[in-house]
């Protein structure tokens with residue numbers, strides 16, 4: 231073992247790991263943060279929109295200097311068919327404490343790494359941890375390259391495709407994950423404001439259901455950054471594997487869709503990326519802690535897919551804070567056993583796990599309701615088309631038009647069944 | 657927005673790939689007995705392709721490190737003989753500048 235000894239080693243400089251390291255360093259503990267990428271954020275991808283309450287909890291006031299892109303003011307939901315879309319579009323004025331911002335992770339994560347370092351954390355990048363060293367059932371350090379590094383506590387923050395947490399927490403699988411594929415498209419700042427009808431600094435968040443995943447469970451997303459647009463899809467991994475749909479076809483067709491094309495017109499591709507998303511929800515929660523270790527963020531599956539949005543960044547930050555506080559408590563007590571670290575789960579239950587419970591049936595509902603991705607977007611489109619079509623034929627009452635469209639696309643019984651299922655899940 | 661081929665799309669990304677030591681290893685001969693070949697359609701970077709003889713070829717350069725092939729391929733998932741999935745060493749591989 232090397233001479234250097236840390237109280238806590240954090241593996242992974244994503245939002246969860248940086249948050250844990252930042253808080254521990256602020257509290258004066260000897261903490262080492264190890265990241266496999268050449269820089270923090272070099273391997274990380276999100277949609278993404280981050281809710282600022284979590285940043286405020288992490289570093290009150292200071293997060294205002296973070297490289298965030300735009301404050302989300304416009305929310306859009308697109309029900310997409312292959313050729314068209316029905317879009318619900320609303321403008322909100324958000325209270326600052328309820329605010330959300332669009333982000334690009336390579337910038338944000340590196341800023342967070344810098345904050346942790348300034349607070350006193352030691353950070354190594356470009357080094358993969360290959361093993362958590364266990365002695366007598368207790369985690370007591372990590373193997374990084376050829377070096378063994380010792381610590382009282384190890385915090386696993388290695389993300390959705392965790393190779394380390396798999397050892398104790400159970401591996402992520404097609405049943406518990408979705409694949410996200412994303413393009414960042416450069417669009418001039420003023421064009422973004424004009425196309426989405428936004429003031430300077432304001433951003434839009436758009437979610438798409440239907441055509442963009444060819445009927446597979448999942449959806450599309452679009453977020454406006456300062457001078458680019460993040461555009462991508464999320465598809466359930468098991469559904470994709472079973473369907474034999476080429477995922478590349480889905481992402482290639484998205485910017486060509488008539489409802490999306492004008493929004494990214496003339497845009498230049500700046501980056502093409504992909505990443506896993508844990509989607510198992512509460513039913514799939516792994517072990518969250520044990521003797522000498524805690525698992526945080528995506529590695530612990532702390533993500534909510536609420537039917538409309540993927541939320542994992544705020545939970546990554548909160549879990550990092552909770553793990554840091556628990557580590558501090560256990561260092562003070564000089565007790566690193568699972569019984570002491572259980573405090574971490576207790577804190578998670580009060581906030582994060584509570585949310586996951588609220589949405590616990592959504593994942594199952596979305597997977598088992600194929601109409602959500604095919605029939606309903608088509609129905610919505612046909613209702614709108616029929617209402618606004620004026621072709622000289624006798625006019626019909628709107629209620630009649632809606633009923634006809636519904637009848638044409640599905641049975642009332644199916645509609646009622648799905649809406650009862652959805653009503654209780656969403 | 658212009659439509660781009662996969663090669664053009666990946667060329668826009670920044671990579672620092674280790675040419676000699678692939679982080680993902682598959683045994684193309686063994687792949688012949690795979691009934692679903694899900695890697696061919698589930699990889700967002702089209703790193704798995706069929707050659708004229710119908711054999712699966714894998715190229716680790718250009719891999720986005722998403723880990724999806726590790727999930728859809730049982731052999732990668734269980735690290736069976738001739739198959740393994742690891743992160744590239746020493747920070748090599750893809751370098752996202754946007755994220």
Ligand SMILES: Cc1cc2nc3c(=O)[nH]c(=O)nc-3n(C[C@H](O)[C@H](O)[C@H](O)COP(=O)(O)OP(=O)(O)OC[C@H]3O[C@@H](n4cnc5c(N)ncnc54)[C@H](O)[C@@H]3O)c2cc1C
Nearest residue numbers: 242244245246266276277278279359389410527528542543
């Ligand atoms: C397409 C997509 C869209 C999303 N949209 C949103 C959104 O709009 N809002 C939202 O809140 N969430 C969203 N999410 C989810 C969100 O991105 C994640 O929940 C969040 O990034 C989790 O943070 P983390 O720190 O736990 O993991 P990560 O950010 O993945 O960080 C893990 C870190 O560990 C490092 N690492 C891994 N293994 C090792 C190792 N062995 N040694 C050293 N380092 C290692 C990695 O390089 C990485 O830096 C989205 C995700 C995707 C993929």
Ligand code: SF4
Nearest residue numbers: 687690693694695729
């Ligand atoms: S899924 Fe795995 S075993 Fe099957 S062809 Fe692809 S790499 Fe080979």
Ligand code: SF4
Nearest residue numbers: 699719720722723725
């Ligand atoms: S990790 Fe992702 S990008 Fe790389 S080969 Fe596997 S599926 Fe393709």
